[in-house]
């Protein structure tokens with residue numbers, strides 16, 4: 136057991152979930168938190184509210200395809216959207232390091248403004264703190280969001296059932312490799328851009344797929360830290376079901392694949408900031424997929440596997456050469472401070 | 475104009491409000507945010523929600539009377555309470571520095587648990603990030619809160635009117651001087667403890683004061699960063715009214731006064747974390763005061779002045795020796811990282 140916090144505790148993988156399960160959950164436990172969904176669902180009056188928070192500590196703060204501010208808006212909007220919520224309001228709390236260039240702050244704030252406007256959400260409250268030089272890193276932003284979930288929508292990682300289709304909304308690894316390529320000064324740097332985008336509209340389109348099956352959209356998660364492999368493990372664990380993926384169906388850009396090879400990373404474990412995984416009733420898989428492909432953020436969507444009754448709690452993948460590989464949750468600190 | 479962020483931008487005084495007014499408000503402006511109350515009031519369905527966020531970056535993280543975790547609970551509960559809300563749910567986002575002792579994290583989490591239990595609120599969602607050694611300072615916590623405001627309650631800094639009484643719930647400067655005494659190793663260290671406490675129950679008692687005047691509680695604010703003087707300036711500005719205080723009526727502990735003298739600080743500008751300022755209809759001042767004094771957190775409550783029609787937007791104080799002093803908002807960085 137660790138006596139000190141290490142970078143891996145923030146990677147979104149095994150160490151993060153151990154920290155949450157050993158330290159935070161025992162202290163804070165309640166039925167809402169214990170679900171460990173991407174957002175809390177609160178019944179307030181006649182309304183079902185979604186409520187979620189994320190701190191953003193990405194470095195560098197500007198990167199191809201975005202910056203820390205844009206990320207802070209889309210990231211929180213997406214954790215709301217993963218409940219099927221309509222995102223409404225955000226708060227923004229800033230921890231600024233003494234010496235931060237006001238010009239850089241203005242650039243970040245402007246991109247938050249633009250991202251919020253694009254996503255149809257409003258910043259209604261905020262906070263501003265400053266820490267001494269060398270006690271922060273330019274800028275950290277914590278955004279918290281509120282949205283409203285319609286009465287008939289019921290999405291949770293625990294709802295995956297054997298037979299369900301697993302859908303992915305597009306190519307994987309773009310966000311993480313945009314940051315890593317820039318950090319490492321790879322030649323791919325200019326080609327790979329973060330996929331950072333708000334997914335609530337795509338989710339609304341998915342929910343509106345014509346259907347005789349009510350309640351066909353069982354689970355939604357954005358595969359951020361830890362990537363697709365870690366997120367599917369979370370769903371497998373929460374639903375006590377198994378997952379079987381087909382490697383060849385998983386979309387990866389050539390440039391991302393190349394950068395991953397150079398850095399010895401597996402795209403399945405690399406963070407995304409504008410992608411979702413969906414678990415859908417079997418008879419609705421193709422219809423939801425078609426609908427996703429009509430949306431600009433779902434053009435490369437694919438069915439990547441199915442939920443199975445065998446190996447509950449585990450994620451397996453049929454590889455291109457016909458083998459079967461176990462995809463465990465991410466371990467270690469391969470991609471620190473990616474969001 | 476500053477080209478770089480300085481510590482004073484986080485002091486809660488003039489530089490902070492300039493940063494908010496020049497950079498954040500122009501980008502994020504909307505009618506809810508623009509009120510600059512301690513919390514946003516949101517109409518969702520039939521419910522009036524209060525929503526507020528604060529980051530905590532206090533150093534040291536443990537101090538007489540509390541720690542950063544306790545502060546993070548009471549601080550956010552209080553910004554909800556200042557709308558008259560019943561606080562319900564909190565989120566907690568942690569930014570941990572690599573190398574933080576897990577033992578210290580556990581201590582902080584345990585005091586958050588206890589403070590939340592005392593305050594009747596639940597942590598329903600969270601986030602955990604880790605930054606490299608030397609890029610953070612042990613632990614930063616951002617708490618965001620949601621509460622419900624009854625339909626007949628209408629509290630806002632803009633509602634102060636000439637004639638209204640200004641009430642203060644107890645002694646000032648305890649929190650800030652507990653931290654400063656510890657930092658400076660003053661002999662008072664052991665005597666001065668943070669006043670850190672949740673004020674929602676005191677507010678509920680105040681709202682329940684028997685009255686024929688509906689809506690007698692006009693403004694509530696917790697005088698945190700910048701202290702009583704800065705907070706009253708905010709109310710004066712928002713309500714376009716003047717304030718006249720009576721120095722001798724303002725309760726200050728002897729130990730706090732002594733520590734302030736040694737450090738050259740004015741208790742009127744020192745942060746509190748368990749005190750409130752209230753602006754109350756004139757005929758209700760005494761009744762509300764009596765009610766406050768019955769509450770453990772209001773035992774030392776006092777009427778400290780009144781709202782006046784002269785000098786709108788300004789705070790004046792009749793001093794002990796009969797003069798009149800202008801109390802401007804705090805300038806500079808005299809008390810960095812106090813919360």
Ligand SMILES: Nc1ncnc2c1ncn2[C@@H]1O[C@H](COP(=O)(O)OP(=O)(O)OP(=O)(O)O)[C@@H](O)[C@H]1O
Nearest residue numbers: 147155159171172173189359360568599600601602
């Ligand atoms: N410090 C914490 N205290 C309580 N719950 C936490 C804490 N950190 C995370 N959680 C909970 O653990 C679950 C997973 O959190 P996590 O931050 O990994 O999800 P996410 O926000 O969807 O991912 P990311 O942060 O990579 O965007 C969520 O249910 C969250 O509420």
Ligand SMILES: Nc1ncnc2c1ncn2[C@@H]1O[C@H](COP(=O)(O)OP(=O)(O)OP(=O)(O)O)[C@@H](O)[C@H]1O
Nearest residue numbers: 229260261262263486494498510511512528698699
């Ligand atoms: N970065 C920001 N963006 C938008 N609004 C902000 C920002 N920082 C502060 N505000 C707003 O400015 C007002 C004052 O904020 P401030 O943090 O001083 O209040 P507080 O939380 O009551 O005090 P403290 O932080 O000392 O506890 C609030 O209405 C808040 O929503």
Ligand SMILES: [Mg+2]
Nearest residue numbers: 189210214359
């Ligand atoms: Mg997230």
Ligand SMILES: [Mg+2]
Nearest residue numbers: 173214357359
């Ligand atoms: Mg998520």
Ligand SMILES: [Mg+2]
Nearest residue numbers: 261262527528
């Ligand atoms: Mg604040």
Ligand SMILES: [Mg+2]
Nearest residue numbers: 528549553698
């Ligand atoms: Mg506050």
Ligand SMILES: [Mg+2]
Nearest residue numbers: 512553696698
């Ligand atoms: Mg306040």
Ligand SMILES: [Mg+2]
Nearest residue numbers: 188189600601
């Ligand atoms: Mg998170």
